[in-house]
Amino acid sequence: MRMRSIAIGALSALLLVSTAACAEDGDDGTGSGTGEGGIKTGLKVAFLPKQVNNPYFNTADNKGGKEAVTEFKGVYSETGPSEASPSAQVSYINTLSQQGTDVIVVSANDKDAICGALKEARQAGAKIVTFDSDTTPGCRDIFVNQATAEGIAKNQIKLISEAVGPEGGEIAILSATANATNQNAWITLMKTELAKPENSKLKLVDTVYGDDDDQKSFQEAQGLLAKHPNLKGIISPTTVGVAAAARYLSGSSFKGKVQLTGLGTPNQMKAYVNDGTVKSFALWNPADLGYLAAWAGAALASGKITGKQGEKFTAGKLGEYTIGADGVVVLGDPYVFTKDNVANFDF
Template sequence: MSPRTAPVRRIAAAVAAVSIVAVGAAACGGTTKNSSSGSSAPSAVSTASVDPGAAAKKGLTIAYLPKQVNNPYFTIADNGGKKAVEALGEKYKEVGTSSGTDTSGQVSYVNTLTQQRVNAIAVSAQDPGALCTALNQARKNGVKVVTYDSDTNTNCRDVFVSQASSEDLGRTEVRLLAQQIGNKGRIAILSAAQTATNQNTWIGFMKDELKKPAYKNIKLVKVAYGNDDAQTSFQQTQGLLQQYPDLKGIISPTTVGIKAAAQYLSGSKYKGTVHLTGLGTPNDMRAYVNNGTVKSFELWDPAKLGALAGYTAVALSSGQISGAPGQTFTAGDLGSFTIGTDSVVVLGKPTVFDRTNIAQFDF
């Protein structure tokens, strides 16, 4: 994967096509190959014959299982999925836990959905391996499994719908913060849960980016975890600045974390002196950009991510694709997509938001 230094400036334009880059399991979801989790289950890609020209089956039920229900990010993503699924004439449902770290709760929901004989599950995994046994049991019973936003081990699902190249996300967040602090000073990362697949993958690329000579005067002092909980993330931000009063910047690659960190900084003496970037939604971050707490941050369109997961699930359930690399399918207005290495489909490049463009977006 080649990192891109000038991210796409407009998410609003529909994605016509996406270039898929060959990545290893560790680059697209933070998983490891040959995991023992669910090793007796189906292989990652079905060998069944497919018909790319087949019509979408009708009467399918596509169930969404986000990391956390009532999380604003997943509300947007899953509503995008609902719109796509229902536009195809299928049935949409959403289930999930109210906690972003309840892996046993996610397992229970997978088991219930399997018993209900849904046709496909679109899941954002809280842990790369914890769901494997349940998901592979679902697959043995004919349920197609699509992961979106956060992946499982590669042998526990059919396709992973990635929001953007993991490398692009990890490296560009370092670049954004480095520009803001003049390539010098102590920085910290405020993540979600310690087991979050996507978070750990992005952080891995952040650490690798920081090894470059250009960042020799930047020191990562700590990775803190807010568990995608607003109060915990707020307290973690406060704790970081108490522990490191000379901190120059924070990267928070989680929409809950960056908003909580911005809230704390906005009302503190650190506003304008401690820089903050990461992944956030324009609606959550607009006030903090406009009041000078945050200069820039990035994200993809979560509604389109949810929609792509829905289109992928229907294509799998209809026999149009099996998840094998090189297969192509059409995702409505989003355009045509090609399945890449490790059965990964990439939505597109992240968009950088700042004072010059944030008013143009509403999500």
């Protein structure tokens, strides 16, 4: 009996040590725990783009976002509407909330339309990260901005000015949806840039919307040239729009006569840069944007940050970031692609 008691005691001690070791590793017995840097493992992270099957979001979500979620041992998913519209994302948010999603990373089609659903998701325990296009600040925890709106606006006006040349002329903007928060902010600031003396020879004559639909964007580009025969340049700060406009110009008599710039991915735009349709365009790395957004969400869901100004967190290979005013985190400055460098990139 004495030997049996000693054996039982030893087994109990061994189990206690084993349990303590698991606790130190962060395993709570449910399959979730704490990994490197205090980030919880097993986090359910869902990406909700403006629209699925958009090349830009395929890169941001399914490459960058998925890579990050894999690194911190979470569970990745992507869902969303096939067409970009203000209210199309609401039902997806509600479903993700009901599924107990820990982090919802969303690019908003409208700054207000999805706020009610996002607030309910937050009340249910989800952390909300907006990226690419923001909501009203009170509807989310953090906004991961690809670049400052001022930086993008200055960049776009600079590129179209250089492309058109010193004589200037009429220009137009081919945007995404009329309600897209980021697009509208950039357009407002582009108008501010155009009002400066150094840009006085550029005249904005029209702004049209392709709704991030390839065919509609193509038709809107065609319509601009029919409506404004003296048009010298088009700015399209949307990956779908700029590629569609380039496709139209490359096969028309306006190729080389009407200049085009905007925000596009290298893989979309290489052919049009190489054939002379486009001199230069800009973007950030969308994979890095999705990667940063995922890490920001993980830091929120792990209690490392709350979204307050001045807080810092580490985003894997991208390093440390500091949260700015209104819970905004900025990825970095836009990168300019030209014939000299576009072949070096693959996204």
